[in-house]
Amino acid sequence: MTVVRFAPSPTGFLHLGSARTAIVNWLYARHTGGKFLLRVEDTDQVRSDAKFLEEILEDLKWMGLDWDGEPIYQSKRFDVYKEKAESLLAEGKAYKEGDAILYKVEKGRAIEIDDEIHGKIVFNTDEIKDQVMMKSDGSPAYNFCCVVDDVELGITHTIRGDDHISNTPKQILFYEALGEKPPKFAHMPLMMGADGAKLSKRHGAVSIEEYKKDGFLPEAMANYLMLLGWSPGEGKEVISLEEAVKIFELKNMSDVQARFDDQKLRWFNAEYIKTQTTEDLYPLIKKHLDDGGITAEEDKIKELIELYKVRIKTTKDFVDLTRSFFTEEYPIDEKGLRKYIEKEGNKENLKIFAKELEKVEDFTPENIETVCRKIMEEKELKAAQIIHPTRMAISGRTDGAGLFEMMQVLGKEKVLERMKKTAVLCPPE
Numbered sequence: 386m387t388v389v390r391f392a393p394s395p396t397g398f399l400h401l402g403s404a405r406t407a408i409v410n411w412l413y414a415r416h417t418g419g420k421f422l423l424r425v426e427d428t429d430q431v432r433s434d435a436k437f438l439e440e441i442l443e444d445l446k447w448m449g450l451d452w453d454g455e456p457i458y459q460s461k462r463f464d465v466y467k468e469k470a471e472s473l474l475a476e477g478k479a480y481k482e483g484d485a486i487l488y489k490v491e492k493g494r495a496i497e498i499d500d501e502i503h504g505k506i507v508f509n510t511d512e513i514k515d516q517v518m519m520k521s522d523g524s525p526a527y528n529f530c531c532v533v534d535d536v537e538l539g540i541t542h543t544i545r546g547d548d549h550i551s552n553t554p555k556q557i558l559f560y561e562a563l564g565e566k567p568p569k570f571a572h573m574p575l576m577m578g579a580d581g582a583k584l585s586k587r588h589g590a591v592s593i594e595e596y597k598k599d600g601f602l603p604e605a606m607a608n609y610l611m612l613l614g615w616s617p618g619e620g621k622e623v624i625s626l627e628e629a630v631k632i633f634e635l636k637n638m639s640d641v642q643a644r645f646d647d648q649k650l651r652w653f654n655a656e657y658i659k660t661q662t663t664e665d666l667y668p669l670i671k672k673h674l675d676d677g678g679i680t681a682e683e684d685k686i687k688e689l690i691e692l693y694k695v696r697i698k699t700t701k702d703f704v705d706l707t708r709s710f711f712t713e714e715y716p717i718d719e720k721g722l723r724k725y726i727e728k729e730g731n732k733e734n735l736k737i738f739a740k741e742l743e744k745v746e747d748f749t750p751e752n753i754e755t756v757c758r759k760i761m762e763e764k765e766l767k768a769a770q771i772i773h774p775t776r777m778a779i780s781g782r783t784d785g786a787g788l789f790e791m792m793q794v795l796g797k798e799k800v801l802e803r804m805k806k807t808a809v810l811c812p813p814e
């Protein structure tokens with residue numbers, strides 16, 4: 386049976402790269418009907434923080450990942466590592482240096498791994514120093530405790546980022562020393578930013594936490610991350626974890642570095658937002674509105690979600706796009722003002738439209754549109770002369786939902802008030 390593990394160090398938030406590692410391990414375990422274990426690598430007692438661990442576990446769950454059994458904590462296993470190190474010491478394979486225990490590396494040997502993603506990689510032990518197993522402060526060194534645990538957990542495949550390739554020969558030495566068979570290794574090429582450099586804070590948001598706050602849906606994050614290095618084939622892109630589980634193969638993973646493209650992620654997010662029900666989106670969007678200090682009735686928010694969910698790329702986008710529906714304190718797009726309101730004749734068109742709208746009793750999109758089309762026909766106007774100026778006048782923006790739907794939601798009174806105000810307020814033509 387396949388047994389894999391995700392081994393986060395709780396010294397920070399869940400990074401995009403680690404999230405992808407978790408997803409790939411999870412997909413492989415579920416595809417093969419195996420186990421997906423969690424190991425908390427909290428040997429660094431100073432930098433590890435329970436708060437980070439909590440967030441990491443929550444983020445994994447948020448993305449739809451589950452794990453088998455209880456997580457194991459390295460911080461609770463120092464005795465186990467010590468005992469193993471001491472037995473290697475007793476066997477003469479290691480030596481002490483002060484309180485530290487080091488493993489003696491035999492020089493002049495080739496260590497070969499047949500990586501599931503990269504194929505054959507050969508290392509020479511001449512380049513490997515004697516390896517610390519237990520540090521002088523009594524804590525274990527990463528490569529050693531990683532192997533002790535992977536053996537104990539019966540890990541069959543170690544799937545992790547390329548940044549660990551250089552650790553692998555050292556770990557193989559420990560497997561040998563402990564008389565154990567190493568697992569299969571699969572190293573995933575690192576994720577790069579759009580500029581080709583290793584993805585880092587410099588590229589903007591790099592933690593799942595930040596994306597969550599910025600209005601990204603878990604389905605979109607999981608979907609986009611799994612495609613960084615793997616493809617379901619046939620040009621398919623939008624794929625759920627459940628579907629991916631059926632067809633995921635480790636050997637189909639790419640051995641070239643994947644580029645993290647924020648725009649592409651936004652595209653995925655928009656695709657998932659569109660398919661959500663208004664009910665499901667409501668609590669997420671309500672939260673962004675609350676954070677933005679905007680209060681409104683549930684019905685009105687839902688009406689606007691209906692209109693805008695096909696237009697937003699993140700749930701947070703909703704706030705700026707719809708601010709003018711909730712408050713009089715909304716920004717005015719200066720460029721739009723010059724382009725559509727300060728153009729000769731457009732303010733006059735606004736006045737005429739507003740005057741005709743006064744007569745509309747049932748303020749429905751259909752009725753509003755009939756009035757608008759009639760004016761356009763009579764005066765031979767283009768959209769840029771009446772529709773766009775009206776949108777500017779009522780929302781301060783040049784984008785948004787369908788104008789007539791926007792007008793209905795805003796309500797006749799506000800629409801007329803803003804149209805008239807815009808028509809007189811702007812500098813004379």
Ligand code: GLU
Nearest residue numbers: 392393394426531545549
């Ligand atoms: N704690 C290590 C990391 O977060 C895990 C490495 C491994 O999977 O062996 O990179």
